[in-house]
Amino acid sequence: xxxxWPPSPGGEGPPVSDDELERVYGYPEPxxxxxxxxxxxxxxxxxxxxxxxxxxxxxxxxxxxxxxxxDLADVVLVxxxxxxxxxxxGARSNPARAARRARLGLAPVPPIAVxxxxxxxxxxxRLFTDTAVAPIVVTTTKADTAELTxxxxxxxxxxxxDVDLAxxxxxxxxxxxxxxxxxxxxxxxxALAAADLVDQLCLTVSPLLTGGGSGRIAAGPAVSPPRxxxxxxxxxEDGFTLLRYRRRRD
Numbered sequence: 720x721x722x723x724w725p726p727s728p729g730g731e732g733p734p735v736s737d738d739e740l741e742r743v744y745g746y747p748e749p750x751x752x753x754x755x756x757x758x759x760x761x762x763x764x765x766x767x768x769x770x771x772x773x774x775x776x777x778x779x780x781x782x783x784x785x786x787x788x789x790d791l792a793d794v795v796l797v798x799x800x801x802x803x804x805x806x807x808x809g810a811r812s813n814p815a816r817a818a819r820r821a822r823l824g825l826a827p828v829p830p831i832a833v834x835x836x837x838x839x840x841x842x843x844x845r846l847f848t849d850t851a852v853a854p855i856v857v858t859t860t861k862a863d864t865a866e867l868t869x870x871x872x873x874x875x876x877x878x879x880x881d882v883d884l885a886x887x888x889x890x891x892x893x894x895x896x897x898x899x900x901x902x903x904x905x906x907x908x909x910a911l912a913a914a915d916l917v918d919q920l921c922l923t924v925s926p927l928l929t930g931g932g933s934g935r936i937a938a939g940p941a942v943s944p945p946r947x948x949x950x951x952x953x954x955x956e957d958g959f960t961l962l963r964y965r966r967r968r969d
Contacts (some may be wrong), residue, residue, distance in 0.1 A: 746898045756919040757901040759936040776925040780956035790816050792829050792900035799835035801904035809850020813854035818959050826884040830855050838862035842870035857887045884914050908940025919968045926958035
């Protein structure tokens with residue numbers, strides 16, 4: 720993986736070390752409010768998935784940044800549809816990753832927080848049964864969460880008919896979970912963008928053509944007017960381009 724932007728003094732940069740990658744993708748400090756980073760991979764022609772799964776577009780370089788994003792976060796945020804489709808389980812670690820989190824003053828692994836209006840999650844799924852830390856269910860006051868609570872989940876009720884994402888992020892921050900790593904899916908990303916809650920977008924462009932049939936990385940309400948982002952970094956490896964955009968602060 721090589722650095723393209725910001726440019727190195729001598730031209731194309733050398734391979735990026737783990738320490739440099741951590742510096743590039745680290746959260747701003749100090750944080751006075753939640754900071755939401757959204758991670759996606761898309762094909763060169765804009766598809767968000769292959770056969771309804773994002774892993775068909777991924778690459779070891781993308782996976783490296785994906786795992787780093789988890790290592791730097793307080794909490795991993797994901798929509799219920801993505802959690803089901805990708806068969807989510809609890810975040811994993813190893814000695815090197817655990818040491819990084821300990822050095823940064825973070826918990827051993829981040830919890831997975833699933834956004835769901837109905838709380839229609841299977842308490843027997845790996846999200847609940849294959850995890851080192853209890854998941855968080857972000858839902859509404861009208862949802863029936865008894866079975867999920869019994870399965871060990873922490874429940875955050877934010878909103879009545881639909882999930883109030885700004886309120887949910889505020890509650891997570893009250894619990895010390897301000898560094899938010901959102902892994903999709905498209906509906907959750909669109910909702911966060913429409914509510915002006917996206918601080919950083921990490922987008923890997925895969926050098927693949929998939930043709931029609933797959934949706935975009937954002938699927939939901941339009942952002943009006945469109946919001947300008949600043950290009951913060953570009954990394955490349957094996958034809959895969961890892962773009963990082965940050966919210967423009969006027």
